[in-house]
């Protein structure tokens with residue numbers, strides 16, 4: 378499309394690509410494609426369903442809108458099924474990704490995991506991938522066996538329609554920066570394929586936060602850990618209604634600012650579809666956050682870009698932000714660091730609020 | 743039952759003998775709300791005890807599972823979202839939906 382043409386609606390885009398279009402592979406799909414010893418070891422005289430194979434993939438035992446029957450669990454196993462989804466969503470091209478194998482990274486038996494990944498790819502390529510119909514596929518590899526994962530990438534890379542490596546990253550422990558995974562990245566580099574990383578809520582539960590034990594550098598731990606732990610605790614507190622049950626204010630510290638607007642929107646978004654998991658709440662999670670939660674500023678990120686800082690502060694609401702220094706710790710902020718962006722973009726009232734008035738009220742100083 | 747009302751799909755429910763009509767086009771992302779499960783919903787007491795409330799009074803849109811009060815059309819999680827509702831009149835054994 379030439380630049381001069383306007384894009385007013387999705388349909389004006391020449392080629393709409395859906396980069397995460399799941400298939401729902403079941404036992405009867407995978408069994409015939411198993412190779413090697415696992416093909417002989419596993420029984421095949423059982424009928425279609427997720428079947429015993431699903432028990433290889435650890436699950437968390439949650440109540441979800443799918444198992445309460447409040448959201449559909451649409452089956453996508455044939456080209457017609459994929460087409461139906463593409464028509465429904467007005468897309469032209471899909472990158473097909475798995476469902477059951479989102480949990481592959483948590484399968485305990487490493488050879489079994491590698492065999493399941495291979496079987497999935499064989500089934501996907503045989504059944505669904507067809508670039509001429511806009512159906513591309515991501516080649517799933519089991520991180521448990523990096524050498525076999527690399528061999529799998531080498532084998533599949535030239536198959537028409539393979540456009541990515543799919544690393545089921547949820548719950549993978551140790552974390553994916555460990556040298557043991559290098560063969561996977563080398564193979565992806567060799568093949569010129571991007572690596573997709575996709576988590577699943579139930580998988581993270583199996584090893585998060587133990588995953589942090591695999592962090593052997595201060596940077597890799599310190600950069601995400603404050604915000605991640607806060608999100609974890611706030612998720613728990615909102616779900617059990619702590620701010621509904623207790624008239625208490627909370628001051629959440631030392632995680633910077635950008636995650637706050639993200640987290641409250643993400644939580645509302647999820648809550649609208651999963652309200653039965655937090656039935657005690659009387660209003661939106663973000664409203665509790667707005668009414669009872671304050672956030673201290675340090676270590677404020679992105680100050681080289683005052684537009685970024687000002688828009689994050691605006692999105693979280695300047696009246697919930699409290700200046701903090703963290704002095705004398707190594708990543709302390711000078712009081713001037715945040716001030717310029719707030720004062721110049723949000724005005725004197727916001728600056729007075731962030732720099733003292735809000736804190737005076739919260740702490741009753 | 744889903745009926746076509748001047749091009750708008752409207753679903754008519756019968757709950758406890760009462761007729762209720764709701765737009766079938768979900769306010770979230772346009773899913774077919776009224777093809778979803780008609781059910782109740784979990785409630786939680788301050789001590790954490792769960793109960794199942796509003797049996798038959800909640801319809802869930804099958805796309806993402808948003809729950810709506812079939813009487814008011816309000817999304818249970820967020821009353822800022824409301825499915826349009828329509829008046830239903832029963833006359834001489836026939837059911838009429840008012841556009």
Ligand code: FES
Pocket residue numbers: 768769770771772773774775803804805806807808
């Ligand atoms: S479209 Fe109805 S819940 Fe999303």
